Amino acid sequence: MPHPSSRITGIIPSGKDGWEVHFLAMTRRQAGEDIIMLSVGDHDFDTPSETVEACVRAVRDGFHHYTQLPGIPKLRKAMADVSTRSTGCITDKDEIIATPGGQAALYAAVQAVLDPGGHAIVVAPYYATYPGTFRAAGAGFTVVETRAEDGFQPNVAAIEKAVEPNTRAILINTPNNPTGAVYTRKSLEGIAEICIRHDLWLLSDEVYWTLGGGEHISPRSLPGMAERTLVLNSMSKSHGMTGWRIGWVTGPTSLIRQLVSLNLVTTYGLTDFVSHAATEALENDYGVKEIAERYAARRTVFLDAVRGMNEVTVRGSAGGMYVMLDVRAVEPDCEKFAWAFLEKERVSVMPGISFGDAAKGHVRISLCQPEDILREAAERLRRFVSTHRSKAA
Incomplete structure (x- = not known):
């Protein structure tokens, strides 16, 4: 063959x-x-019964058709409202693209900011799919290890040292999978300063934002970062919907608009009745x-x-x-x-x-x-x- x-x-x-x-x-x-x-x-x-019943109603009400490529407007509005709460930045639905789960959000973000031959920095420990996602984009990456003795907080000096001429992005995850570490404001401010000085994208995986200990801090809320941060989110953990495959990317409107083209050739939009159930779950914080x-x-x-x-x-x-x-x-x-x-x-x-x-x-x-x-x-x-x-x- x-x-x-x-x-x-x-x-x-x-x-x-x-x-x-x-x-x-x-x-x-x-x-x-x-x-x-x-x-x-x-x-x-x-999954919470309210969400299940919302899905059943959507099926019975005839939501069986193709949906808009960036996600149905009501879903994106609900995601934008959650992003406003989770990131601390007022978010419009045009800054949102819906994806089939958090992994698809990660894939979309990496495809959006890295060309083949480009370079990224990944703070470790990291979720197991991160390296493969960069390889799928034809991009290289440098892993910057945190230390267990430091509570797995990022080492800003080591991240700075890992920046190369073709570096385009840094990927972080807080609250972190696998460690459960919640990055401090000081750590995030140090990473933000590197991104601004070197004109880098920051990919911030925040799918565990509702399950952190204490206040959740999104780097998107830091000065100068909204224009260069892509926040990855999902309903899998926060709303008990792992098998429903609903996630999203929050970012600058101009980049989100470009990502619609990626959905055209990959997902071709989300499932209609699931989108309506997810909207209701987001609007009501079910579970x-x-x-x-x-x-x-x-x-x-x-x-x-x-x-x-x-x-x-x-x-x-x-x-x-x-x-x-x-x-x-x-x-x-x-x-x-x-x-x-x-x-x-x-x-x-x-x-x-x-x-x-x-x-x-x-x-x-x-x-x-x-x-x-x-x-x-x-x-x-x-x-x-x-x-x-x-x-x-």
Whole structure:
């Protein structure tokens, strides 16, 4: 057969994307094993019933047709209103383009600001799809690692040092997946100053903005940044709608207008009835407060359960849906730790290395399980670390 394009084969060059532990654990669980799944950020509860009923009504009311490429006007208006709240900047619907989920928003933003051969800077740990998204655009990137000992806050001096003549963008994520770190105003101001001085775009992934600890600060609100910031958002986490695939990009009107052309040749718009249900969910904040409270409570339960655990340290973990554990004192190789934990205690966690070298020696714990299961997982973890002996020790 003919060869596939290098564009496709180069997205994940090694063929290994860090999800191997999760996929095996899922297979074993589906076969009937008692495995606790803490390796994926998908809610263990259904979408709020109000949103579901809104979708049913939209189907019955005949919303079965093509939609406008940037998203139906009511949806974009609702997204703009949420963006006004989340970023602190008054936002018009013409500064919004709707996308099928947060990943499509990321893809659109990268395609919008980077040409083949261009360069970006990515602050790590990062969400696992970031590198592949840059490769799909034919762009290079430099990873700037944060330090666990600094609470995974960005190192502004290291970001400055990574700027190259062909650098066009910086990508950040706060509240952060996988660490749960919430970037401080000082960190964001330092990054903003670099963007302004070097005339760079800032891609700000804020899909966990409702699940942060304390005040959410969007770099779009900082002086001089609205014109050069693309904010990526999604209803997946905030509204309990992971499978509905609704996200959006907020940015300057002129760039958003150009992104409509990308939708023309990719998504060709969103699903009609889903768009109407999403509009109602955004306008009424269906589930937002309850979901945020649920994850805050789960974070507290799990952190209380692991407090005082020998040789395991919590890093970051102020927001989002995850807790990051430093397990280097138990097992320096986090992949080996994850495989052994699955085998001995039947708990699935994500190796930190899946999210970049900054998270080496860590594992990510998803809080997408009820509190009693999180307590049981913590008990299995305590038992595991008390008996595990690294072969490298």
